[in-house]
Amino acid sequence: MSNLRVRFAPSPTGYLHIGGARTALFNYLLAQKEKGTFVLRIEDTDVARSTQESVDAILQAMDWLGLSCDEGPFYQSQRFDLYQEKIEQLLSEGKAYRCFCTQEELEEKRNRAQAEGRKPKYDGTCRDKTGQSTDQPHVVRFRFPQDGETSFNDRIKGVIRFANEEMDDLIIRRTDGTPTYNFVVVVDDATMGINLVLRGDDHVNNTPRQIPMYEALGFEVPEFAHVPMILGADKARLSKRHGATSVMAYRDMGYLPEAMVNYLVRLGWSFGDEEIFSMDELIEKFSLDNVGKSAGVFNPEKLLWLNAHYIKTGDVSRIADLLKVHLQKLGVDADAGPDLEAVVRSLQERAQTLVEMAEGAKFYFADHVDYEEKAQNKFLTADKKDALEAVIRHLEGMNDCTEESVEKAFAAMMEETGLKFGKFGPSVRVALTGTTSSPSNYEMIAVLGVEESCRRIRAAITALV
RNA sequence: GCGCUCAUCGUCUAGCCUGGUCUAGGACACCGCCCUUUCACGGCGGCGACGGGGGUUCGAAUCCCCCUGGGCGUACCA
Numbered sequence A: 001m002s003n004l005r006v007r008f009a010p011s012p013t014g015y016l017h018i019g020g021a022r023t024a025l026f027n028y029l030l031a032q033k034e035k036g037t038f039v040l041r042i043e044d045t046d047v048a049r050s051t052q053e054s055v056d057a058i059l060q061a062m063d064w065l066g067l068s069c070d071e072g073p074f075y076q077s078q079r080f081d082l083y084q085e086k087i088e089q090l091l092s093e094g095k096a097y098r099c100f101c102t103q104e105e106l107e108e109k110r111n112r113a114q115a116e117g118r119k120p121k122y123d124g125t126c127r128d129k130t131g132q133s134t135d136q137p138h139v140v141r142f143r144f145p146q147d148g149e150t151s152f153n154d155r156i157k158g159v160i161r162f163a164n165e166e167m168d169d170l171i172i173r174r175t176d177g178t179p180t181y182n183f184v185v186v187v188d189d190a191t192m193g194i195n196l197v198l199r200g201d202d203h204v205n206n207t208p209r210q211i212p213m214y215e216a217l218g219f220e221v222p223e224f225a226h227v228p229m230i231l232g233a234d235k236a237r238l239s240k241r242h243g244a245t246s247v248m249a250y251r252d253m254g255y256l257p258e259a260m261v262n263y264l265v266r267l268g269w270s271f272g273d274e275e276i277f278s279m280d281e282l283i284e285k286f287s288l289d290n291v292g293k294s295a296g297v298f299n300p301e302k303l304l305w306l307n308a309h310y311i312k313t314g315d316v317s318r319i320a321d322l323l324k325v326h327l328q329k330l331g332v333d334a335d336a337g338p339d340l341e342a343v344v345r346s347l348q349e350r351a352q353t354l355v356e357m358a359e360g361a362k363f364y365f366a367d368h369v370d371y372e373e374k375a376q377n378k379f380l381t382a383d384k385k386d387a388l389e390a391v392i393r394h395l396e397g398m399n400d401c402t403e404e405s406v407e408k409a410f411a412a413m414m415e416e417t418g419l420k421f422g423k424f425g426p427s428v429r430v431a432l433t434g435t436t437s438s439p440s441n442y443e444m445i446a447v448l449g450v451e452e453s454c455r456r457i458r459a460a461i462t463a464l465v
Numbered sequence B: 001g002c003g004c005u006c007a008u009c010g011u012c013u014a015g016c017c018u019g020g021u022c023u024a025g026g027a028c029a030c031c032g033c034c035c036u037u038u039c040a041c042g043g044c045g046g047c048g049a050c051g052g053g054g055g056u057u058c059g060a061a062u063c064c065c066c067c068u069g070g071g072c073g074u075a076c077c078a
Helices: A020-033 A054-065 A080-092 A105-116 A181-191 A201-215 A248-250 A257-266 A278-284 A300-313 A316-329 A340-347 A353-367 A372-377 A384-395 A401-419 A420-435 A441-448 A451-460
Strands: A005-008 A037-042 A071-075 A095-099 A138-143 A148-155 A157-163 A171-173 A194-202 A223-228
Touching: A005 A020, A005 A194, A020 A037, A020 A194, A020 A223, A020 A257, A020 A278, A037 A054, A037 A157, A054 A248, A054 A257, A071 A181, A071 A278, A080 A095, A080 A138, A080 A171, A080 A201, A080 A257, A105 A300, A148 A201, A148 A223, A148 A278, A157 A201, A171 A181, A181 A201, A181 A278, A194 A201, A194 A401, A248 A257, A257 A278, A316 A340, A316 A353, A340 A353, A353 A441, A372 A420, A384 A401, A384 A420, A384 A451, A420 A451, A441 A451
Parallel strands: A005 A037, A037 A071, A194 A223
Antiparallel strands: A095 A138, A138 A171, A148 A157
């Protein structure tokens, strides 16, 4: 295909959700891979439901994921003149007609048809009417061919056919004069030169309705590729009741964008046994050939695993920057404490999200260590006094404060006192953190520094029970 | 209801097009062992699937048909 042109066309009636993000990602990857063009179009023909906040939220989410577009965003609400022109064209060519049926009449007919077991389809009352005054309220319908079939070769699903008699005469202009989705999407995709429409599975049924419109308008019909839906654990379409579905909610929960991208791409696409992909690798390896046909269940645990992976292997200074935000949310001033990068290094292998990391980092920045009751009762007992004092002595005797020197200081202390690590190590941990679960004592002391570490141990000595 | 569509471990998937190399491979989760200064990381191992029934064939996860189940659509929403 020469010069691939794809698009992502969200309607701004909410946040960018997981499913939309994956569709956007697939489009982006394909455009990058083929050195094509990725167009972003905002589908806001439903003026009542579209909001600027939603537009901003979607843009922000795409930016977070690193999905930059080459053209756009274009707004359908600013292209009404074009749609109007095309509707007039179809009208004058007899390919569309005015329909004066009221919504109530239509609804009644639909209900009756359903009750009698017939297809709920427009009955064509106004199809061949003439001489109606255009002053009367009316919609415009597309005159859909009623014979034969419409088919297309979906790049993911293969050949799909529909009998034309199944198709309705779609309303393309509402009574209030605004155009409807199935029409504008055709006009836009055609005039924007989109030659591959890569979108969600839920649009398969729209495709045979749109193809005749391309033809009626004299446009070339693009290729289509429909990516399977994302379902929740109960196999129902993914929705809020399955948990967070907004992409940005995951950022707030401490997820890294590369984890989200990696997770999303593997839901429906695979490359042999590989699980971990950077964006660059994806651009190189992504292909519609390896996109599956069946719907997939959103699995938050695998996303979490990927997130942990990227936290573990991520660039320390970047993680530190991101961590700051989450620390702030916990009311911690990241600048008033030990070196943030050192903090990150000590926590990287222990946190699955940045939120978790921030929680785990809190103790580094605490003025006063709050002891967990159980930990205090078990490890901060009066008989530890001598050992803790010995630890302080040896720590203060160090020339520098690296993990290695701390380890040596502990070794010397054990040598001198004859104590095994288990006799005082956990107590030091509780003195430093207030809990029994943390990075190693050596690491923590190296991060906190001698002065702060000893201050905490002294404080613990005064709190022995 | 009708139309479209999908169907391999609990989940994401490889394999299917070009039947035999599949006692069906990998990953997440789960369980066990090892490592270990706690918590983690890591290593090793285990559990676990071709939805059912008919064909075709020497041989079917792979090809065909039926059934069942799931998803989507059926708007003056997109």
